[in-house]
Structure formats: C-alpha cells, structure tokens
Amino acid sequence: MLNYIGHRLLQLIPLLIAISIIIFVIIQLPPGNYLTTYIQQLELSGTAVNQSEVLNLQHQYGLDQPVYVQYFIWMKNILFHWDFGNSFQWQEPVTKVIGDRIGLTMLIAIFSLIFTWVIAIPIGIYSAVRQYSIFDYIFTFIGYIGLAVPNFLIALVIVFYVFDHTGLAISGLFAPEYVGQPWSWGKIVSMLERIWVPVVIVGTAGTAGLIRTTRAMLLDELGKQYVITARAKGVAEKKLLFKYPIRLAINPLVSTIGWTLPALISGSAIVEIVLNLPTTGPVLLNALMNQDMYLAGSFLLILSVLTVIGTLISDILLAWIDPRIRFGGMEE
Amino acid sequence: MISDEQTILEVKDLKIHFKLHEGLLKAVDGVDLSLRKKETLGIVGESGSGKSVTTQSILRIIPQTAHLEGEIILRSEETGKNINLATLPMNGKEIRKIRGGEISMIFQEPMKAFSPVHTIGNQMMETVLLHRTKDKNEAKEIVLQSLREVGMSNPEQRFDEYPHQLSGGMRQRAMIAMALASNPAILIADEPTTALDVTLQAQVLELMNNLKEKTGTSIIFITHDLGVIAEMSDNVAVMYLGQVMEYTDVDTLFHGAKHPYTLALLKSMPSVGAAENKRLEAIEGNVPTPINLPKGCRFFSRCKLAQDGVCNVQDIPLVKIEDGHYVRCVLVDEKNRGGR
Numbered sequence: 086m087l088n089y090i091g092h093r094l095l096q097l098i099p100l101l102i103a104i105s106i107i108i109f110v111i112i113q114l115p116p117g118n119y120l121t122t123y124i125q126q127l128e129l130s131g132t133a134v135n136q137s138e139v140l141n142l143q144h145q146y147g148l149d150q151p152v153y154v155q156y157f158i159w160m161k162n163i164l165f166h167w168d169f170g171n172s173f174q175w176q177e178p179v180t181k182v183i184g185d186r187i188g189l190t191m192l193i194a195i196f197s198l199i200f201t202w203v204i205a206i207p208i209g210i211y212s213a214v215r216q217y218s219i220f221d222y223i224f225t226f227i228g229y230i231g232l233a234v235p236n237f238l239i240a241l242v243i244v245f246y247v248f249d250h251t252g253l254a255i256s257g258l259f260a261p262e263y264v265g266q267p268w269s270w271g272k273i274v275s276m277l278e279r280i281w282v283p284v285v286i287v288g289t290a291g292t293a294g295l296i297r298t299t300r301a302m303l304l305d306e307l308g309k310q311y312v313i314t315a316r317a318k319g320v321a322e323k324k325l326l327f328k329y330p331i332r333l334a335i336n337p338l339v340s341t342i343g344w345t346l347p348a349l350i351s352g353s354a355i356v357e358i359v360l361n362l363p364t365t366g367p368v369l370l371n372a373l374m375n376q377d378m379y380l381a382g383s384f385l386l387i388l389s390v391l392t393v394i395g396t397l398i399s400d401i402l403l404a405w406i407d408p409r410i411r412f413g414g415m416e417e
Numbered sequence: 418m419i420s421d422e423q424t425i426l427e428v429k430d431l432k433i434h435f436k437l438h439e440g441l442l443k444a445v446d447g448v449d450l451s452l453r454k455k456e457t458l459g460i461v462g463e464s465g466s467g468k469s470v471t472t473q474s475i476l477r478i479i480p481q482t483a484h485l486e487g488e489i490i491l492r493s494e495e496t497g498k499n500i501n502l503a504t505l506p507m508n509g510k511e512i513r514k515i516r517g518g519e520i521s522m523i524f525q526e527p528m529k530a531f532s533p534v535h536t537i538g539n540q541m542m543e544t545v546l547l548h549r550t551k552d553k554n555e556a557k558e559i560v561l562q563s564l565r566e567v568g569m570s571n572p573e574q575r576f577d578e579y580p581h582q583l584s585g586g587m588r589q590r591a592m593i594a595m596a597l598a599s600n601p602a603i604l605i606a607d608e609p610t611t612a613l614d615v616t617l618q619a620q621v622l623e624l625m626n627n628l629k630e631k632t633g634t635s636i637i638f639i640t641h642d643l644g645v646i647a648e649m650s651d652n653v654a655v656m657y658l659g660q661v662m663e664y665t666d667v668d669t670l671f672h673g674a675k676h677p678y679t680l681a682l683l684k685s686m687p688s689v690g691a692a693e694n695k696r697l698e699a700i701e702g703n704v705p706t707p708i709n710l711p712k713g714c715r716f717f718s719r720c721k722l723a724q725d726g727v728c729n730v731q732d733i734p735l736v737k738i739e740d741g742h743y744v745r746c747v748l749v750d751e752k753n754r755g756g757r
Contacts, residue, residue, distance in 0.1 A: 310529035316478050318517035318544045318595075322508050329532050336534075407534055408579040 086411065089404055093397055104389045109156045112382045118148055119173040119376045146173065159379070169386075170379030174372065179383045183365060187387065189258060190364040193283050198345060200288040201295055206338075209299025210331060216304065224296060231293030237355040240286045244360065255282050256361040264363075286356055291345070295338070302337055306330035336407055342399040424492065425635055426452040426475070426520075426603055431487035431503075433470055433479065433659075440708040444470045444483075446659040449735065452603065457629065457636040459650030459667070461643060461682070465704040467659035468639045472605045475637075476516050477507055493519060494602050518548040521596040525608040527588035531580035538576035541595045548599040563598040564591065566631075567624060586617040590624065597628060604629075605637045610645060622648050643686045647671060652741070655679045658707050658715040661735060664743040675738060675749045678716045714747070722748055 120142055124134050143149045147158065162168040169179035212221040247255050257264065258279055263272040306312065307330050315325045354366030365384065372380040404411045433445040445467045452458050460468045473479045475489055489502040493515075505512040521544075524530035531540060538560060545556040557576070564572035567590040580588055589609060596604055606625065610618040622645065629636055638649050646653055646667065653670045655663040655678065663676040674680055684698040702719050713729030714720065720728070728747055735745040 310524060310526065311532040313473075313478055314522075314524060314530045315532070315543075316508075316516065317476055317522040319513040319515070319547050320517075320543060321513060328535075332534060333532070408536075409533055409581055412579070412582065 086404065089411065090401055093400060097393060097397065100393060101390065104393070105160060105386060106156070108382055108385045108389065109152075109159065112378045112385070113152055115376065119378060120146065120148060122376050123173070146171075159382070163383075163386075169383035172372070172377055172380040174375050174377040174380065179380050182380060183368060183384065183387075186363055186365045186368060189362070190366070193280065193287065193362075193364060196280065196284040197288040197291065198342075200284050201291040204288070205292045205295035206299050206335075209296045210303060212296065212300040213303035213307065213334075214326065216300075221300075228293040228296045231289050232297075235355075236286055236290050237359045239289060240282075240356045240359045243282060243286065255279055256359075258283075258362050258364075283356060283360055283362055286360075298338065298341075299334065302334035303330055306334045309333075332406070336403060339402045339406065340399050342395055342402070345395070421453075423453040424451050425454050425494075426450075426492070426637075427488070427490045428471070428475070429488040429490070431471065431474065431489065432485070433467075433474055434484045434486075435480075435482060436484065437708065443659050443707045443710065445474070446707070447487075448656070448659070448661055450654055450661070450664075452635050452637060454635055455629070455633050456651045457638055457649050459646040459653040460637065460639045460656055461641060461646050461653060462656035463641060463704050465658070465706075466656040467707075468656050469607055470659075471656070472522075472607060472637055472639060475502060475605065476520060476522060477502060477505065477512050478516070481507060491515065491519065491603075495519065514548075517544050517596075517601075518599050519601055520603040520605060521599055521601040523589075523592050523596050523604065523606040523609045526612045527585070527592045528580060528612075530592060531588065533580055536577050536579055537583070537591050541576075541591070541598055544595055545598050559598055560594075563594040566597070566628065567591070567594040569594065585613055586620065589613060589617070589621055593621070593624065593628070597632065597634070600632070601634060603635045603637065605639075607639045608641070609638075611640070611642070618645070625649070643671075643682060655682070658704060658710070660715055660745060661743070662716065662745050664735070666741055669742055673742075675742075675744045676746050677720050677722050677748070681719075681721070714745075724748070 120139065123142075124139065127134050140149070147155060150158075159170055162170065167180065171177065172179050172182050175182050208224050212224050215221055244254075244256055247253060258276050259272060260275045260279075263269075263275050266272060309330070312325065312330055315329050316322075320328070354370055356362075357364045357366040358370070369381065369384045371377075372384060400410075428448060428450040431445055431448040431450075432443070435442040435444060448467070448471055450458065450460075450471070460471070462468045470479060470483075474483075474485060477485075479485070485503055487503055491500045491502055492498075493500055500511070500515070502512065502515065531537070538557070541560040541563070542553075542556050545559050546553070549559055550556050561572045561576065564575060569575050569587065569590055575583065575587070575591070580591075583591060589612075592609070609625070610621050613621060625636070626649065628634070636649070638645075640646060640649075650667045652664070652666050654661045655670075655676065657678050663670075663674060663679045665674070670679065671683070674683060678700075681698070681700045685700060687697055700719055705718060707715075711717075711729060712731055714723070714733050717723050717729050723729075733745050733747055735743045736749075737743050738749070
C-alpha cells in the first residue's frame with residue numbers, strides 16, 4: 086500500500102511540471118498582455134501614453150523578458166518563496182488576493198460534497214433496491230428537475246423567495262457588519278448561518294446526478310452472481326446488501342472525487358456571482374477577462390493541482406477499498 | 418417418481434412462471450424430481466431448458482417476480498421433519514437457515530461467484546459462522562480444514578487472499594470448500610466445470626466424487642455435458658423447455674434411452690471411437706422461448722419423428738416405462754403399450 090502511494094506521488098512530479106508549462110503557455114496565448122489592455126484603457130479614457138512609459142511598465146512587470154524566462158521566474162518564486170506573482174489588476178500579490186477566497190471556496194466545496202453524498206447515496210440505494218416503487222419514481226422526477234434546472238436559477242429563486250418572505254438579503258457569506266472584518270466568533274457564526282445557501286445550491290445538481298449514478302451502479306451490482314452466492318449461503322438480505330453490492334457500487338463513485346473537487350470550485354462561478362460570494366469563481370472570471378496573467382495563471386495552477394490531488398486521493402481510497410487495484414500491476 | 422425413506426428431497430409438479438409484457442413465460446412447467454441419500458442426480462439440458470431455475474427455486478433464490486407453484490419437500494436431517502420449501506416466506510429465517518446450511522450451492526463461474534473485494538477466508542467464514550458455530554477461532558479452523566480437504570495448497574495463505582489472486586481451478590476448489598464447509602446434506606452444483614479447461618474439469622469432478630464418498634452428501638449436478646453426466650450421476654433427468662423429458666438411471670440413459678430428444682442429444686455428442694469424417698448430428702434450431710407455447714409436445718418443433726395430429730394435440734404426460742425409467746413421449750408410450 087505504502088509502495089503504491091509512493092509510486093503515485095513520484096508520478097505526480099512530471100505531471101505537475103507539464104501542467105504548469107501548459108498553463109503558462111495558455112495564458113500567454115491570447116494576443117497582447119495585461120499592458121496592452123491597460124494602455125488601451127488609458128487611451129480610451131483620453132490619457133496619452135508615450136513609448137518610454139510603456140517600456141518602463143514592461144520592465145517593471147518583467148514583460149520584456151522572453152517567455153521561458155518569465156516562466157522560470159514565476160516557478161522559482163512559487164516553489165521557493167510561495168510567491169505567485171503580482172496581480173496587475175489589484176496591484177497586490179496573488180496570494181493575498183485569493184488566499185481567503187480559496188479557503189472559503191474549499192469550505193463550500195467540501196460542505197457541498199458532503200451534502201451531495203449524504204443525500205444522494207442513501208436515496209440512490211433506496212431507488213435501486215426498490216426499483217420502480219412509488220418513491221423511486223418520485224426521486225427520479227425530483228432528480229431530473231435538479232439536473233435540468235441551472236444552478237444559478239435555483240440560486241436566484243431562493244434568494245428572491247427568502248427576501249420576499251423575510252426581507253433578509255441572504256447574498257454574500259457574511260452579514261454586512263462582518264464584511265472586511267478580521268475573523269471572529271461572530272463572523273464564523275454569521276458565515277455558518279449563510280453558508281447553507283450556496284452549499285445547497287451547488288450541491289443540488291450534483292445530488293441529482295449522483296442519485297442517478299448510484300442507482301444505476303447498484304442496479305448493475307444487484308444482479309451479479311456474487312450477490313446470489315451470498316444469498317445462497319443464507320446471509321440476511323440487509324446485511325448482504327451492505328456487505329456486497331453497495332460496497333462495490335461505491336467504487337466508481339469514489340473514483341469521481343478527483344474531478345468533483347475542481348468542478349465544485351470552478352463550476353459554481355455563476356452561482357457565486359449571483360449570490361455575491363467572496364469566493365474564487367468571480368475573481369477567476371475577472372482575471373481571465375482582463376488578461377491579469379499571474380492571477381489567472383495561479384488560479385489555473387491551483388485548480389489543476391487540486392484536480393491532481395483529488396485524483397490522487399480517490400486513487401488511494403480506491404486502492405484501499407478495492408484489492409484488485411491494490412494488487413493489480415504493483416506486484417510485477 | 419418413487420419416494421421412500423431414503424428420499425431426502427422431492428420436487429412435485431413444480432411450476433415457475435414469469436409474467437412478462439410478451440406473455441406468461443413458463444420457465445419450469447410441471448417438474449418432478451426426487452433425490453435420495455448419497456445419490457447424485459444429474460440434470461442435463463440445453464441452455465434455456467429450465468435446469469438452473471429449477472434448482473435455484475429449491476433454495477428460493479429466484480427473482481421475487483417469479484410465480485412459484487408445486488411442492489419442494491426437504492426431509493430435514495436436523496429436525497427429522499418434512500419441510501415444504503415452496504411455501505416458506507422468501508428470504509425469511511427458515512429458508513435462510515437451509516440455504517448454505519442443509520443445502521448449499523456451487524456456481525458456474527467462480528470468478529463471478531465470489532465477491533472480488535472480500536478475501537476467500539472472509540467469504541467462507543460467513544457461511545460457517547451462520548451455520549456451524551458462533552466462535553470465530555473455531556470457524557477459522559473449520560474453513561482451513563475445508564480448504565485442506567479440497568486440496569488447496571497453503572490454506573493459511575489462501576485464507577487471506579482475494580479471488581483474483583487464485584487460478585481458475587483453485588477458485589473453483591475454494592467454491593466447493595465454501596459449499597462443503599457447512600456440512601450440507603445436499604449439494605447443488607450448477608455447471609461447476611463449464612468455465613474450466615478440460616484437465617481442471619477432470620480434477621474438479623474427481624474431487625467432487627471423492628468428497629461425496631467421504632461425506633455422504635447428495636448431489637444435484639446440472640450440466641449440458643453428457644460426458645460429465647456419465648462420470649458423475651446415478652440418475653439423470655433430461656430437461657427440455659421447462660419439463661423433464663426422460664428420467665432414468667445413468668446406464669439406461671446411455672444404452673436404452675427412449676425419448677427422441679435424449680437420443681438426439683446422445684448423437685450430438687462426439688466420441689473417440691466414431692468413424693472419421695463423420696459429421697456430428699446437431700439438433701436443428703434453438704430452444705424456443707417458452708412463451709405462449711402451443712399444446713402438445715415441447716420438442717415438437719425440432720423433433721425428427723414428430724407427427725402432426727399425434728404429438729401436438731394435447732400435453733404429454735411423463736409415463737413410467739420400467740421401474741425408474743420415465744419418458745414424456747406419445748410415440749414411445751404407444752410403442753411400449755403396443756408391444757406388451
């Protein structure tokens with residue numbers, strides 16, 4: 086097992102290097118850079134920019150260096166100083182711009198993941214075991230609605246409904262008096278009061294999908310020979326269900342954690358904008374639109390690393406629960 | 418079929434029907450079987466003949482949607498009473514005590530029949546803990562002993578291994594060990610050698626015969642391979658489309674079979690002594706789906722001797738020809754009556 090984990094960790098190194106290069110190339114791809122956008126804006130507002138000033142700015146931001154030199158400087162600073170560069174737009178270090186936001190985003194993401202699993206898996210199991218029962222149909226119906234309705238629409242509806250009934254604006258993660266304040270007990274309580282809204286909204290679509298997946302996976306497993314074997318041994322139905330088919334139906338779900346993590350973080354951008362949450366989605370969108378390359382690049386890098394870590398976690402979990410993976414290939 | 422005090426299991430007029438959109442599927446339609454102590458009953462037939470459903474219904478592990486009629490009487494050795502398995506509540510306590518306890522089962526593909534994510538030991542312990550003892554150490558001893566009896570090398574190591582780590586033959590041995598670990602009175606083997614190569618087949622069959630000698634377990638052996646029947650069985654039931662076509666002892670089957678279907682099966686079997694360049698006689702066509710079957714003989718559509726107006730008029734009964742030899746065919750019936 087340790088051997089397996091070590092192996093997987095070593096494999097990550099070249100992967101991460103490749104990802105960082107690709108990201109850097111991608112953020113360099115669009116014509117122009119932050120400066121051209123910036124100068125354009127200045128010119129549009131009527132300010133003339135002379136050539137020496139442009140050169141000056143280019144030098145200041147290191148944009149006069151060749152691309153690969155820029156890449157190495159960026160990487161060096163990240164690895165040795167935990168410095169992701171400066172955001173042109175915010176005129177602040179990237180870490181400062183997104184530090185808090187990443188934390189909050191992760192919090193919402195993890196809560197959503199837990200919410201999704203806790204709701205979806207039991208319902209999926211019920212739907213599979215009592216296939217074509219009345220509740221199976223009801224859950225299926227609700228599930229399809231959840232799948233079909235866009236998240237941001239649910240967000241708008243909830244925000245409107247709550248406001249209409251209580252007069253409370255539940256957008257944002259904190260009550261107005263805590264915004265911009267340092268962390269305190271009150272701020273945490275205020276956050277916990279409001280965090281369920283994005284968690285439920287972000288989780289809904291995932292829940293609907295996961296119910297369908299769980300149901301399908303379990304239906305597949307229920308008809309398998311080993312279930313009949315266990316029944317033929319005289320094992321009680323409920324015990325049998327949890328020991329064999331459910332255990333095996335969970336496997337493919339575990340392997341999806343890897344891509345759920347970044348999807349939860351990037352996929353909820355519109356919801357976050359609608360709800361005005363201080364999370365990463367809106368910032369990423371903005372950075373991409375303004376060619377704020379270090380901010381955008383760092384974002385993409387962090388998202389990629391999260392994907393890789395997510396995949397690693399799900400691989401390790403899979404190896405832990407499924408001996409075929411644990412022993413497969415590694416023994417040779 | 419005769420039943421005496423040696424009879425341990427008796428199936429009477431068993432019917433298993435499935436309601437489908439297309440109509441009523443009669444998977445098993447009036448099957449009678451009887452199994453005596455220490456006897457091996459072979460059930461032979463093509464795919465779709467209902468042989469697996471019949472035996473699975475004995476353990477009541479057929480789908481809940483199935484409609485089951487008839488009697489399945491087990492003469493319990495533990496209690497000495499007759500239990501009608503057909504009327505026990507599905508998945509209830511009584512039937513679960515019999516499953517894997519007094520009657521246990523071996524399946525066709527050991528790779529699929531074992532859970533891939535639990536060790537062999539874990540899965541075998543489950544049976545033993547349910548039916549033999551509550552003590553874990555004792556249970557482990559029983560499991561290891563059982564693995565030893567089926568000729569498993571290194572049982573202590575195998576105990577902690579997963580099914581995919583064993584070879585095909587070893588897996589089937591483990592399956593047999595698991596079935597026998599609970600000391601069953603009856604062992605149902607559903608094509609246990611079909612998924613194995615020929616050398617392993619021979620080994621597994623020999624193993625089963627040896628274990629039967631040793632433990633005195635009665636065996637119901639399902640196969641489509643007449644060669645295996647010859648090796649294993651005392652009595653044989655030939656099944657076709659959910660009915661027993663012929664029931665006899667194994668010698669009569671190979672040397673005095675009467676039913677056209679049995680004869681056709683025998684002709685379709687390759688033999689070493691046969692003349693070269695002689696084509697095997699296959700039975701034309703496939704087993705039809707048993708939905709909305711016409712009246713008359715089930716084999717009518719494929720039988721070479723079929724006579725319109727004779728064979729397809731009414732359902733054919735299973736008739737006793739000699740002691741222990743039963744045939745379901747009008748033509749054989751008439752011939753015999755005419756001859757006497």
